[in-house]
Amino acid sequence: MYLKQRRIRNRRRHVLCESYWDGDCWRSRHLMDLGPNPGLHIVYPGGNSFYVDESIEERLQEMGASFSSDEIEQLFMPFVDPEIRRIVEQFQRPARRRQHPGKRDRNALLKKQKALHSFDKRRLHYLRCGRVDIGNLDARPWKFLNVLQDKSRDELETLLHDMERDLPPHEIRAYIYTALHMQAHFSHLLTRHLPGAMDPEKLDRYLVEDLCRLNRDPQFFKGVEPHDPDALHPYLKKYLILYVDNTFDRQRAWGETVKDFIWKHRFYRPPPPRTAAAMPEQEACRCLGLSPEAFRKMDRRALTRYYRQKAKETHPDRGGEEGTFIEITAAYERLLQMKTQPLTDGAY
Numbered sequence: 001m002y003l004k005q006r007r008i009r010n011r012r013r014h015v016l017c018e019s020y021w022d023g024d025c026w027r028s029r030h031l032m033d034l035g036p037n038p039g040l041h042i043v044y045p046g047g048n049s050f051y052v053d054e055s056i057e058e059r060l061q062e063m064g065a066s067f068s069s070d071e072i073e074q075l076f077m078p079f080v081d082p083e084i085r086r087i088v089e090q091f092q093r094p095a096r097r098r099q100h101p102g103k104r105d106r107n108a109l110l111k112k113q114k115a116l117h118s119f120d121k122r123r124l125h126y127l128r129c130g131r132v133d134i135g136n137l138d139a140r141p142w143k144f145l146n147v148l149q150d151k152s153r154d155e156l157e158t159l160l161h162d163m164e165r166d167l168p169p170h171e172i173r174a175y176i177y178t179a180l181h182m183q184a185h186f187s188h189l190l191t192r193h194l195p196g197a198m199d200p201e202k203l204d205r206y207l208v209e210d211l212c213r214l215n216r217d218p219q220f221f222k223g224v225e226p227h228d229p230d231a232l233h234p235y236l237k238k239y240l241i242l243y244v245d246n247t248f249d250r251q252r253a254w255g256e257t258v259k260d261f262i263w264k265h266r267f268y269r270p271p272p273p274r275t276a277a278a279m280p281e282q283e284a285c286r287c288l289g290l291s292p293e294a295f296r297k298m299d300r301r302a303l304t305r306y307y308r309q310k311a312k313e314t315h316p317d318r319g320g321e322e323g324t325f326i327e328i329t330a331a332y333e334r335l336l337q338m339k340t341q342p343l344t345d346g347a348y
Contacts, residue, residue: 001031001067003038003075004158014038016056016075018065019152025223028152031065032056039079048087052076109141116148117220120156123179124148127163130171132178133193153224157235172246176239177203180210196248207243211236279334287331300339307332 001018014034019026034041041053052072060067077085113121118137125134128144137145148156167175177183177195185206186192195203214220215236216229227233232240279287285295288310298306310328314320 001065001071001075002155002158003034004154008033012036016060017154017158018067019150019155020066021150022223026150026152026155027223028154031063032059037079038076042076042080044081044084048084050080050084050088106141109146110138112149113141113145114138116145118181119179119214119220120148120160121145122181123160123175124163126175126178127160127167132174132183132195134178153221153235169246170248172242173248176207176243179239180207180214182206182210207240211240279330281335281338284331284334287328288335290335295335298339300336303332303335303339 001016004015004017006013006015013036016031016034017028018031019028021027041056042050043053044050057067057069057072060072077088080088121137122134124145124147125131125137147159151159164175174195182195182203183192185202186198191197211232215232221227221233281295282292285292288307290306295303307328310332311325312318314325314328316322316325
């Protein structure tokens with residue numbers, strides 16, 4: 001039994017599902033819709049205790065589902081009040097270590113693991129170990145692969161999807177490269193385990209080829225409703241989207257993340273205009289296009305007429321630049337101040 005998120009009428013909802021054996025394969029079925037927040041089905045009688053609404057188990061019994069109270073409690077645990085969950089988890093007994101299996105058990109386990117799809121095993125290996133070079137997973141039984149057993153395709157995709165959420169952006173392409181075993185196309189190269197060093201055009205072509213091949217694999221879709229093999233199944237379509245939306249370059253991925261953050265949170269603060277008092281006479285004349293000699297011959301009225309003409313030419317409403325208009329206004333104010341100040345020795 002597992003919880004799956006679905007979009008129903010553009011709203012995210014949680015659905016309680018079950019994997020069941022159908023004689024020749026594992027299939028899945030939806031049991032009940034828990035709504036957008038399964039936490040609403042949790043009851044807090046007091047203290048640090050809680051329990052799942054009894055109506056949930058009653059409905060599951062009516063549907064003939066196979067479950068235990070502990071299993072239901074674990075499914076709802078992520079939605080329990082965080083403080084209560086922290087306290088409850090402290091008192092949960094750790095799982096007992098199983099004894100090392102004998103040779104006969106190891107052979108039986110290896111046989112069951114060989115029946116698992118290689119795409120699932122490679123995905124889980126990368127999610128657990130973060131390695132592109134995974135070696136031969138069929139050489140011996142691996143304990144971490146047991147989580148893939150006795151599950152329908154839908155439950156497997158739900159399990160792996162939840163784990164994929166923790167992948168950093170710069171690892172997503174390497175993860176898909178490893179999961180599809182794309183290094184097999186470059187077996188003669190020493191860099192086949194360095195996907196970032198490969199020819200990007202070849203990688204794109206092999207990605208499409210491998211996804212299409214997997215889309216037609218009846219073993220992968222065993223127990224799933226038939227679909228059009230010429231249209232990429234939603235289980236696989238997400239990998240094409242993730243591959244296109246990400247990059248192998250960690251620095252580039254981080255840089256794009258930073259740029260996106262700055263773009264979304266930027267606040268434009270124009271530089272403060274330079275005050276008229278801080279502008280020297282020669283610079284003020286240059287801004288207005290005047291020579292110092294021409295400025296000295298002007299009176300206040302002539303200077304104002306000249307400024308108004310320049311203002312009409314540079315005003316933003318007439319196609320001028322705002323920065324230029326602010327600059328010549330500051331220059332005019334500075335020169336106007338100098339015309340009102342009494343002359344001192346060396347003023348000119």
